[in-house]
Amino acid sequence: MKFLRVLLLFCLLGFCLIGFVFSQESNWQNFKGKHFIVLYQSSADKSEAKKILRSAEKYYGSIGRKIGYTRYSNFWTWDDRVKIILFPTKELFLDQTGQPEWSRGGALDIGFSGQKVIVSYAGQSQFLREVLPHEISHLVLSDFIGLDHKIPIWFSEGVAQLGEEGKAKKAELVMRMMIRLDRYYPLRSLARIDIRKEKNEEYVELFYAESVSVVDFLIKKFGSDAFGRLCRKMSDGLSFEAAMKFVYQGMLSSYSELEKKWIQYLNH
Numbered sequence: 055m056k057f058l059r060v061l062l063l064f065c066l067l068g069f070c071l072i073g074f075v076f077s078q079e080s081n082w083q084n085f086k087g088k089h090f091i092v093l094y095q096s097s098a099d100k101s102e103a104k105k106i107l108r109s110a111e112k113y114y115g116s117i118g119r120k121i122g123y124t125r126y127s128n129f130w131t132w133d134d135r136v137k138i139i140l141f142p143t144k145e146l147f148l149d150q151t152g153q154p155e156w157s158r159g160g161a162l163d164i165g166f167s168g169q170k171v172i173v174s175y176a177g178q179s180q181f182l183r184e185v186l187p188h189e190i191s192h193l194v195l196s197d198f199i200g201l202d203h204k205i206p207i208w209f210s211e212g213v214a215q216l217g218e219e220g221k222a223k224k225a226e227l228v229m230r231m232m233i234r235l236d237r238y239y240p241l242r243s244l245a246r247i248d249i250r251k252e253k254n255e256e257y258v259e260l261f262y263a264e265s266v267s268v269v270d271f272l273i274k275k276f277g278s279d280a281f282g283r284l285c286r287k288m289s290d291g292l293s294f295e296a297a298m299k300f301v302y303q304g305m306l307s308s309y310s311e312l313e314k315k316w317i318q319y320l321n322h
């Protein structure tokens with residue numbers, strides 16, 4: 055269940071956290087980049103904070119390109135830079151965010167203020183390869199589509215995992231096996247799941263693997279530009295299914311057609 059230990063915090067929880075950080079910002083040290091500011095408390099975390107900033111700037115470009123967000127390079131500069139808050143310990147992180155024990159990090163986008171924040175804690179071995187790109191991807195997607203529009207959870211989690219190194223490849227292998235065993239979610243069911251309420255770890259694992267596998271299929275099969283157009287149609291207010299029908303005309307007209315082509319692709 056390693057790859058599931060990432061939580062999207064979005065919205066309400068953020069207000070107290072932001073208040074906390076701003077009220078105590080003088081106690082925090084920081085590294086500032088073009089699009090990110092890494093805040094850390096303990097001098098022991100200085101070199102980790104520096105590495106995080108370097109990686110975040112790298113992911114900023116690569117994630118945008120992958121999902122076809124081409125007008126991207128001028129976002130998140132100066133006052134709009136994303137704050138990455140690195141608590142010195144997991145205990146402090148959990149205490150200040152109220153997140154469940156298994157959480158490793160989160161992202162939140164405070165729409166009216168434009169403030170975007172990633173919160174996590176120091177000393178995680180897979181932070182740079184998993185947590186950081188996952189949370190940056192959530193923020194890139196919400197920037198692209200907009201907070202006013204409902205992004206389906208599977209779609210958001212699928213895109214978020216695309217940024218994680220090796221995740222899509224692993225999910226493809228898992229899904230090939232699960233399809234052979236006929237143990238996967240029909241895509242219309244996948245689209246209805248609110249995974250934040252799911253307690254069964256196997257279902258959660260399947261949800262995440264399937265989500266990234268489908269998103270990865272769309273990009274590998276039809277390209278990043280078409281995927282970018284799909285996101286833009288969703289940002290215009292179309293549902294995922296309507297946007298898909300519009301962008302992939304004649305090829306994908308419904309969830310069931312997407313499911314059929316995705317399975318064909320995995321079995322090729």
Ligand SMILES: [Zn+2]
Nearest residue numbers: 061062211214
């Ligand atoms: Zn996520």
